[in-house]
Amino acid sequence: MKKDMVTHCQNCPLRGQSQFKSLPEEQLDFLRRFKAGEIKVEPGAQLLLQGSNSPQLFTALEGLGVRYKTLEDGRRQVINFVLPGDFVGLQAGVMKEMQHSVEASTAMTLCVFNRADLWSLFKAQPAIAFDLTWLAAIEESFLGEALAIVGQAPAETRIVWGLLRFHDRCRMAGLGDARGVPFPYRQQDLADALGLSLVHTNKTLQALRQRQILSLQDKRLRMLDLSRAKAMLDADLQQPAAPRPLI
Amino acid sequence: MKKDMVTHCQNCPLRGQSQFKSLPEEQLDFLRRFKAGEIKVEPGAQLLLQGSNSPQLFTALEGLGVRYKTLEDGRRQVINFVLPGDFVGLQAGVMKEMQHSVEASTAMTLCVFNRADLWSLFKAQPAIAFDLTWLAAIEESFLGEALAIVGQAPAETRIVWGLLRFHDRCRMAGLGDARGVPFPYRQQDLADALGLSLVHTNKTLQALRQRQILSLQDKRLRMLDLSRAKAMLDADLQQPAAPRPLI
DNA sequence: CGTCATGTTGAAGTACGTCAATGGGGGTGG
DNA sequence: CCACCCCCATTGACGTACTTCAACATGACG
Incomplete structure (x- = not known):
């Protein structure tokens, strides 16, 4: 009963939260098709690796993670903590490669998207594309504050x-x-x-x-x-x- | 001869630089219409103000500027320096308001866009919308490094x-x-x-x-x-x- | 010629880093 | 069930990279 294990976007428990804006049915429908699957990972799992060009992007559904940069001498800079609802991997999506790593700190469940589909999203769903840019701007804003x-x-x-x-x-x-x-x-x-x-x-x-x-x-x-x-x-x-x- | 004073996107001297990717004619044409005008400002001029919701976005054409956050006690954090080709005001464009200020350090010439037109850009020009997200991701990447x-x-x-x-x-x-x-x-x-x-x-x-x-x-x-x-x-x-x- | 903004330099204080040792909890193996 | 280990939190002692304070120099500008 695999399909029962996958959350449908329409029923996504995050969607109802007041911190998120609600979407028209058509866009939800697109997201459901855009969603390539779901993964569960163990604590300590590497989701994205600095310098790599991941074919997959994620939205955290459950669990907590961390974004960080590793420096040559072993020092680390934690960029941000990853919470449910956070989108990770945008850099891999639009740029050449990730400039930081993302790791699961607890067990996590994540929505998986294919990087290759990103372009179709921009073509077919300008509203969601706008939201994606919005997310990038929020992240930029947070980093400026940090x-x-x-x-x-x-x-x-x-x-x-x-x-x-x-x-x-x-x-x-x-x-x-x-x-x-x-x-x-x-x-x-x-x-x-x-x-x-x-x-x-x-x-x-x-x-x-x-x-x-x-x-x-x-x-x-x-x-x-x-x-x-x-x-x-x-x-x-x-x-x-x-x-x-x-x- | 005002129109001679305005650089047409097709002739934009920045466009030819190898640091920028080249655009198909149709997109250049759109940008020309998207461009609302040009302004020249004096050194010290405030282009965007932290906390404000500017109706205008800019791309620097000439001159140098600075982005910064002001803290209550008067301390400042310079976020980045603004160079020709840099797009400023994206936060005002997609979020509620700017989280930092932008000021001209020298005399500057800037391309002016209307914030209200941004949505039409996403609808009509997914490729440019993608580029805009790309720019936001670059900025996020730079801030992570900083x-x-x-x-x-x-x-x-x-x-x-x-x-x-x-x-x-x-x-x-x-x-x-x-x-x-x-x-x-x-x-x-x-x-x-x-x-x-x-x-x-x-x-x-x-x-x-x-x-x-x-x-x-x-x-x-x-x-x-x-x-x-x-x-x-x-x-x-x-x-x-x-x-x-x-x- | 004064005033203001910016750069420069010395002296003194301190918030922070490094080093080092201890202790506890949780796993694993004997 | 105990022994051992490893990871992480904690604490003290000490060193230093930075801040703050203060004074002075220089050039621009009215």
Whole structure:
């Protein structure tokens, strides 16, 4: 009963979420045909590899992942965390090759698309093509914000920003409960995302725990004092929460 | 003779550059109609304002500019420098509003497009729409690289990276001569781009000058030893120079 | 001729990095 | 069931690459 194991776009549980804009029937129908299949991967699986030219693009349905760049000397830069609803592989889709890798941090389920079909999408579905560009612009916007934080903010602010952004994104994706949101990442991953050393990340986290700003244990993140956390960030960095496209 | 002052897309001097892919006649024709006009601005002019929803999008034709985010406390993050051929305002085009500002650093000439026409572009010209997405992906890729440098590299590497990237981009745009490429920016701008203080940027620049890696004076940048400069960077960060779209 | 913007340089402080050691949990094999 | 190991979190000590403060130089401009 394989077909029962594949989520139909019409029934996609993500589709109903308020963070995503709703689509007319015709476009949903196109997406259903555009969708080449579904895969489930284990934690640690490489979805896309820096420098490669993947024939497949993905939208995360379940589970959490991470995008990162590897430098020659082994240092890493985590670009972003991957949540359900995120589209990954656009670089492979339109450019020569991926400039970063994508890895599953937990078990993940992903929607699979064929890179080769992308052109037909632009020809037949300008509205979805527009949405794809929208997604790219959102990603660019996020990276600009990350650059500003990493470039200008001290360690404490960086950590609060990183965890708060992740927390809010999880909430919008309907993840987590009273015990907080899932956080399957290591402190090393957080450090690599924020341009900090592991040791300093750990010590700053301790300070934030002691001040009751947040709790982070058992792979769960809990923002204990949202108002104080947000007050530590620049008001300019608060993004409006307009519904975004889901491809 | 106003119409003589406006460059026709067919005769656009940028179009012939090898850095840009060539377009079929029909698409060029569309772009000519898509183009709403041209403007010339003075140094210091604000082209796009963070938080605003500009009705106009631009492609730089001549001159140099800068994209930046302003933080509450007055700190700035320079996102990127704007060169001829760069498309600016995509965020305003597809999202609610710009997340950064764009300012002219020298006198500039820009191609003007109406945001309202963007949708017709997607409907009528899927190939150009694809190119637009391509541009967004390039920008995302650049920001990922910048994030990795600012997050992981020491001051000297950051400066070499920033100036080398700018230098190479200028060269591809046909700017500069034996005396080097134009560099109308202040050291403060460079510092704000790389997440360094002005003082430290200055001292690191001095060290690089003394080691004959580069020269920077009279608003001119010259890479005196390209091979040594490139050797200071991660090989992973060398981007392939495939022809990119020009909108 | 003053004022302003930018570049330069020295001195002092500090936020951060590196090094190193410890401890706990979870798996695996004897 | 214990022994061992590996991964990750934690903590202290120490070094340093950076920031901040401050002063001065230079050229452009009115």
